[in-house]
Structures are given as C-alpha cells and as structure tokens.
Amino acid sequence: MPKENPPTYSEYLQMNDDIKYEVIDGYIYNMSPSPSVKHQRIGVKISTEFDNYLRKKSCDVISEIDVSLEGVTDTTKMKDWVRPDISIICDKDKMKENYIAGAPDLIVEILSKSTAKADKMIKFNRYQDAGVKEYWIVDPAHEAVDVYLLKDGHFVHDGTYTNEETVRVGIFDNLFIDLNNIFV
Template sequence: MAPPHENNSLTYAEYLKLDEEVQYEVIDGRIYNMSPSPNVKHQSIAMELSTEFNVYLRNKSCRVLAEVDVCLCEEEDLTKVNEWVKPDIVIVCDEDKIHKSRIVGAPDLIVEILSKSTAKTDRMIKFHRYQRAGVKEYWIVDPAHETIDAYVLENELYKHNGTYTNDEVIEVRIFDDLSIDLKNVFREEFEK
C-alpha cells in the first residue's frame, strides 16, 4: 500500500497494512508523519520517566506503556477507526482498554515529549484532543528547557497544575502517593 498523504483519509485497518518504516498518527482526520525517530535526550527522558512509573506501578493494576498506538474512541471495528495517536508514555488503569496491539479508549495519563517537529501538535492539537477524550492527566515535557507542564482534567477541561523544572518534584495527580524527583529525569546532558 502506498504511503498516505496528509489530505487523504486513512483507517486504522489500512494503517496496519502499510509496509513502511514510517509511523503515522491521525487526529481529527489529519495525518501526521511521526518520522524521524526521537533524539537521544528525548529517549533518555522517556526511559527515566517510564522507570519511575514502572517502579511505582509494580504489582498494581495500572500499566505504563511507551509509544503504543492509542485509539481514543472505543470503536472495535478497525475499518471504522479513523483516529489514533502514539504518545511517548501512557498509563492505563483499566485493563479492558489494553488490547494486543493498541489501547482502546482514553488512558489515565499521557506524557508527550516535545521535539521541533511535534511541539505545535503536542501543545495545541493533542492538548485539545486529549481533553475532549477525557485523559485525566496530561504532561508536556520540554527537553530543551528541562520542564514539565502538568494538566489535570477538571469538569471536562484541563487545569494547568504547574510548570516543574529539573530541580523540583512533580506529583502525579492520578495517584495519591506518587511524586517524581525531576533530577532523576533530567539527569544527563547530550551536547555531542
């Protein structure tokens, strides 16, 4: 199957048939190319955050997953699914939403790590789409400034819960007893 163009429509069933190394997201009918791969600092931050979440969630019912397809609607027929995203990190506490190759429905927490090519999409388009889908908590990580903007869903709208810097501790609002020291997340410099 030929790669799609931004103006074409694409169902999730068609996407799964693509023989491309290129990955796509579709939001509100628009196709977003997810290439190129994230840089080393982006990957390091994702790994450190995932580690913090994994240690806390061990032997609990919630799961942390990275770069998995998320179909925000709860449609089971893949030929009718015409919107999905691939966040950097998701936490899902309803195991019925976890399918073999994707998440079906809104995760409890989504983390997006900005890059030059995704910043506008993450800050605006995905922000509003995650809010509309009912994602309880949304973090936008800025690797260049080593900050995290945290948003919590209240009355169907995101409330800015704060901007946290590399020397602060961030509370994970979907859990009563999880805080992450951001010195452990933003711990390395990659200048080479």
C-alpha cells in the first residue's frame, strides 16, 4: 500500500514488534501474518543446509532480517528496506544490531500467494540493482527453485531445479544442495 510519508527505519523500530513490513520505493508491503507451515519448513531446511556448510567459514546465514540494500547505516535516514526469507552475508561489517546495511551475497525468497509478485518482479530488480550475487526464488507449490546469478550487473537465469535435483550454489565452489532434502 502506498503512503505519502512512510516511516523511517528508526520510526519502524519503535512500533509494535508484531507488525513486520518492508518499504520499497515508498510503498509499504505488509509481511503479516506469518507464512504457511510449508513455507517455514522449507526456509528452515535451506537455512540448515547453508549453516552446516558455513560453519567455521567467514559467511553467515541469517533468516528474516531487515536489509538496507543501499547500505544506509543511519536509521533515521533509511527509507527503504526489505526482509528476505534467507540472506547469506560474507562481509561482517554489513551486520548491524537489527539489520543488514548493504546487499547480501545471496538471497532466498520463498514464494507465497501474497508475496509472489513482489519477489518475482519488484525485489528481483532491486536485488539485481543492489549487486546481490545470487538470488533464489523458491516455489513451494511446484517444489522448484529458480536460481539467478549476477553477471555484468544483470541476473542471468542459471536454471530451474525441481525436488529431484541438486543445486550448485554459485557463490561457493563446493556447495551442492539436494532439493530432495528440502521439499519433504
């Protein structure tokens, strides 16, 4: 929903903790209510795969955290933020107390009826423009993952993978995720 004067991130932090939303180009996207059980289970399973791989490495996996793609660190001036389902961050300086300041290296969005359009169009373009190196769009209904890799400033579709396939994670040399373990 559009709003003439959306709150800054600082104002958002002072609001009711039960209200979760994103602000993109002055438009408010309500993230409530919570996603479905299937959505949440898929998110946990993907996060676990990344977390197991990233132990004792320099990158971290973080679920459902606010992200200032532009890297704004003054929350009173932050006017846009997104809340990806899963983010992989390899630059620890981007991690602030309540949010990430700058583009994550990899973002995973898990589709739901209320977020599919934003995930496939609006966020797709924002993530591309911000320099996210890899973007996954997970479709729980069809048990498929579309993988996009950033090449010369544009996302290139690396492939659509189904529940019987294995995905090679583009930002890591030796990480492969068996989707049969995700869509169970």
